[in-house]
Amino acid sequence: MILVKNILKKYGNKKVVNDVSVNIEKGKITSFIGPNGAGKSTLLSMITRLMQKDFGEVYIEGKEISTWDKKELSKKIAILKQSNNLNMRLTIRELVSFGRFPYCEGRLTEEDEKFVDDAIEYMNLVDIQEKYLDELSGGQRQRAFIAMVIAQGTDYIFLDEPLNNLDMKNASSMMKVLRNLCDDLGKTIILVMHDINFTACYSDYIVALKDGKIAKQGTVDEIINEDTLREIYEMDFNVQEIDGNKISIYY
Template sequence: MITLSNVRKEYNSDVAIGPVNLEIPSGGITALVGPNGAGKSTLLTMIGRLLGMDSGDIKVAQYDITTTKSKDLAKILSILRQENHFITKLTVRQLVGFGRFPYSHGRLTAEDEEIISRYIDFLHLTDLEDRYLDQLSGGQRQRAYVAMVLCQETDYVLLDEPLNNLDIAHSVEMMKHLQSAAQEFGRTIIVVLHDINFAARYADYICAVKAGKIVEFGSPEEVMRDDILTDIFNTPVQVIDGPHGLIAVYH
């Protein structure tokens, strides 16, 4: 479980996150959704200790993120940011191998190599593992980054808008991979998503953020309601039954 208690981040008198009190259950996918500028990515990066908070406490599996040593936290929690500035003259396999750094410290063992291969296969990158990152499409590169994060083998995985720059088909493919990772490897995945319908289709829980505060948390069935979504997105929304579950239609 991830617990946020009275977490607050203040940028200026007009822009602030929190206070946030939130419990994210272990297992499955929790999607952070909400309008642009709501604070979704800020919350995620505070949980991942990439951004400091002004007050409050965050615990991941009972570990206080402010006091836990980085080398220990890296075995519990992994995070993929929106902006990744890796050297493009890395191969897919080399990139994924960075996920083993908390264990190998740069000296990969036979076991590390086996784990790297496992996640390359899992993300269907086997035929691409010797290609350089700048030879990949956007969707292929995004899969490689996700493979790297999964290769860290943490119980908790944070992903900031992993569907960025992906078309519909590749977005569906990515969410299916994440769903499989949560189920097959027992991971707890927290993901920032722009599209509420992807959250409804693939997430176990939806956490709606608006103006720096948590306004709704629950199952897709609990959150996907006309009145709730209309309030969150400040535009008329109608929820209908689609062939694969509930769908939000904007008017």
């Protein structure tokens, strides 16, 4: 479990994350939603120690994050941010191998190679694993980065807008993969999301932020409703249920 207690981040006099507390349960998908500037990515960055918090505490399995050894933390949590630009020309396999760096520091063992093989196979990249990243479509490239995260073998996976620049088909495939990682492999997945419908279909728990604070948090049924969405986004929504999933249309 990850326990976030009263964390705060400010720039000058502006509090971009203001006294936020949340419990992230193991083995579930938790999604952060909210309008632009709500503090979603900043919150994720502080939870993962990519950004220093100004106040508050983050506990990962009972241990405050500031006390974790960097190498041990990288074996516990994996992070994939929005921008995945690399200056090196890498093949898919070379990229995925980077996921094993916390364990082997670049000298892959037979066990490490097995993790790489399994991750590539899980993301259906076997036939193109020797292709270079700059030769891939947006969907293939995103799958390659997810494979790298899988190869890292962590319990917790943090993804900042994983559907960014993906068309609907690739976005749907990506969310199914994340759902399977949670259900089949027991991963705990934390997402920053903009698409309300994908959030509703695949999340277990939703944290809605607005102006740096938690506007509301709860299950899909508790968050994906017209009144709550109107409060968060300040616009009207029509929420319907289709085949057991809630679908929201804004207007």
